[in-house]
Amino acid sequence: MNPGDFILEATDGAARAATLMTAHGAVQTPVFMPVGTVGSVKSVDPDDLDAAGAQIILGNTYHLYLRPGDDLVARRGGLHRFMAWDKPILTDSGGFQVFSLSALRKLTPEGVEFRSHLDGSPHFFSPDKVVSIQRNLGSDIMMVLDECPPYGADRDYAARSLELSAKWAAACRAAYPQGSGGQLMFGIVQGGFFEDLRAESAARTLEIPFEGYALGGLSVGESKPEMLAIMRRTAPLLPRDKPRYLMGVGTPLDILDGIEAGIDMFDCVLPTRNARNGTLFTSRGRVNIKRAEYREDDGPLDPDCSCLACRRFSRAYLRHLYVARELLAYRLNTIHNLHYFLALARGARRAVLEGRFAAYKAGVEAAYGGPQA
RNA sequence: GGAGGGGUUCCCGAGUGGCCAAAGGGAACAGACUGUAAAUCUGUCGGCGUAAGCCUUCGGAGGUUCAAAUCCUCCCCCCUCCA
Numbered sequence: 001m002n003p004g005d006f007i008l009e010a011t012d013g014a015a016r017a018a019t020l021m022t023a024h025g026a027v028q029t030p031v032f033m034p035v036g037t038v039g040s041v042k043s044v045d046p047d048d049l050d051a052a053g054a055q056i057i058l059g060n061t062y063h064l065y066l067r068p069g070d071d072l073v074a075r076r077g078g079l080h081r082f083m084a085w086d087k088p089i090l091t092d093s094g095g096f097q098v099f100s101l102s103a104l105r106k107l108t109p110e111g112v113e114f115r116s117h118l119d120g121s122p123h124f125f126s127p128d129k130v131v132s133i134q135r136n137l138g139s140d141i142m143m144v145l146d147e148c149p150p151y152g153a154d155r156d157y158a159a160r161s162l163e164l165s166a167k168w169a170a171a172c173r174a175a176y177p178q179g180s181g182g183q184l185m186f187g188i189v190q191g192g193f194f195e196d197l198r199a200e201s202a203a204r205t206l207e208i209p210f211e212g213y214a215l216g217g218l219s220v221g222e223s224k225p226e227m228l229a230i231m232r233r234t235a236p237l238l239p240r241d242k243p244r245y246l247m248g249v250g251t252p253l254d255i256l257d258g259i260e261a262g263i264d265m266f267d268c269v270l271p272t273r274n275a276r277n278g279t280l281f282t283s284r285g286r287v288n289i290k291r292a293e294y295r296e297d298d299g300p301l302d303p304d305c306s307c308l309a310c311r312r313f314s315r316a317y318l319r320h321l322y323v324a325r326e327l328l329a330y331r332l333n334t335i336h337n338l339h340y341f342l343a344l345a346r347g348a349r350r351a352v353l354e355g356r357f358a359a360y361k362a363g364v365e366a367a368y369g370g371p372q373a
Numbered sequence: 374g375g376a377g378g379g380g381u382u383c384c385c386g387a388g389u390g391g392c393c394a395a396a397g398g399g400a401a402c403a404g405a406c407u408g409u410a411a412a413u414c415u416g417u418c419g420g421c422g423u424a425a426g427c428c429u430u431c432g433g434a435g436g437u438u439c440a441a442a443u444c445c446u447c448c449c450c451c452c453u454c455c456a
Binding site: 033035036037038042043058060063090092093095096097099100101104117118143146148188214216217218219220227245246247248249250251254267268269270272273274275276277278279288290291292322325327329330333 | 401402403404405406407408409410411412413414
């Protein structure tokens with residue numbers, strides 16, 4: 001198998017189970033990808049990630065370019081070697097930072113002019129630049145530069161933004177044509193919350209040959225029904241024989257809704273960030289570990305979980321660690337949440353392979369208070 | 374024994390006549406977090422009441438005043454320095 005090969009193993013409704021080949025090994029989908037923005041999944045190490053079952057993690061172009069610098073990483077032998085993670089890495093292009101750091105940037109047809117959030121220094125990201133950075137990082141999957149329009153953007157804005165993203169996507173591909181190396185490149189569909197613009201963006205993006213296609217610009221503040229509607233309408237427009245990636249999503253229920261719609265890959269900061277903020281995802285639903293009710297609770301966080309935190313420690317102890325701001329709290333909480341999200345995706349894969357995805361999804365929904373509106 | 378400083382709502386700590394149920398911080402309690410500028414942010418935090426409002430509270434007891442955490446008297450306790 002070669003990087004970019006995508007083998008569809010089973011379907012259950014629109015849900016799929018597949019294997020994507022990369023330069024650093026195979027990824028079995030559906031898959032959840034932990035976010036490791038600056039070359040580290042916050043508070044855990046590569047062994048923790050392995051133990052949690054992580055197959056592939058994210059890195060970020062914008063952040064690593066600013067610090068420590070992609071050239072420095074290249075001199076260290078690339079991001080995998082630098083961070084001692086030898087499994088696949090997907091790098092986001094900085095498109096999301098164009099959105100989340102919007103006060104510090106200016107868009108032009110040629111790219112994004114922005115100021116570093118670290119020191120205010122001016123920088124410019126063109127499609128070429130973003131590809132060159134991701135080549136230096138040596139990620140297995142590069143993302144094209146895109147603009148993620150803010151929620152509430154009007155039709156006009158979304159249409160112009162889509163145009164910009166399509167141009168940038170073509171330029172990114174041109175800077176790294178298919179087959180020019182072992183790195184894969186994914187295109188990104190935008191179009192805001194307008195179904196016809198989503199369709200147009202999909203068509204424009206599909207004109208360009210990518211190894212995978214992503215859905216961007218969701219979970220930016222819209223309601224659940226809005227997100228689901230766009231996702232359900234757009235996912236089927238993406239090629240069946242290529243991986244489909246829903247960027248930045250989501251909650252356990254969002255992920256299952258995505259899988260049901262035919263999405264293969266997900267990433268989200270939710271498990272890691274919420275872990276550091278005391279919200280844990282379990283087979284029985286959310287647990288806010290700082291709550292007083294766990295003060296003397298000797299039971300495991302999640303009796304159905306085999307992670308380090310659940311195996312060895314009580315809720316009372318985890319609460320104490322969190323309340324006392326002990327560093328161990330961040331690590332254990334993160335290990336647990338990643339364990340949960342990764343197991344969720346693995347379970348979904350197994351369910352698809354066995355043709356019982358609907359029942360699997362219903363089971364999780366029951367734990368999280370029923371299906372989403 | 375003498376001189377000075379101080380006791381404020383769970384804690385620390387502002388407040389020296391009305392705008393004070395009393396700044397700010399902490400703790401506590403609850404909530405948020407979706408391609409990570411996040412180990413972050415928000416709310417509540419004397420009692421009753423939906424509310425207007427009423428009641429209780431600034432070491433204790435009295436007093437002055439239309440009005441006192443703030444002024445006066447006495448008492449209790451703590452700290453610093455001198456003997």
